[in-house]
Amino acid sequence: MELETQLLSESRAESFVRTCRTVVGDDLRSVTYFTHDRCDQIYLRSDLEADADLTGFVEHETDGFQARTAYRGSELGDYRYTVRAFDHGYLTRVTADDKGVFVTTDGLTLRRSEELASALGELLRE
Secondary structure, three states, X not given: OEEOOOOOOHHHHHHHHHHHHHHHHHHEEEEEEXXXXXXXXXXXXXXXXXXXXXXXXXXXXXXXXXXXXXXXXXXXXXXXXXXXXXXOEEEEEEEEOOEEEEEEEOOOOHHHHHHHHHHHHHHHHO
């Protein structure tokens, strides 16, 4: 896994961050865009340390690429996104084809997680 600095164009990265800020507001912690073998943290809130093991996170979050096929035909319907709860926040992962994004937040309601996942899904499909 390779940490990239320009996996996305600046305007595309800004679209992801702006969308997340609109939905999540000041609870937004970070935004990371990833593919199977590369990642780019495109936003990190200024009061946080840039010491997270992004490579480790992304290696785990690429499981989302297989989730689309693993759950295909399920009585639950199509896989859409994943939310993970931690002691100090939440991680929301959305994937589409061979790319994905995960967003970390301080707080997250079910309604906001739906809004965030929907908006990120649309951006990923563009």
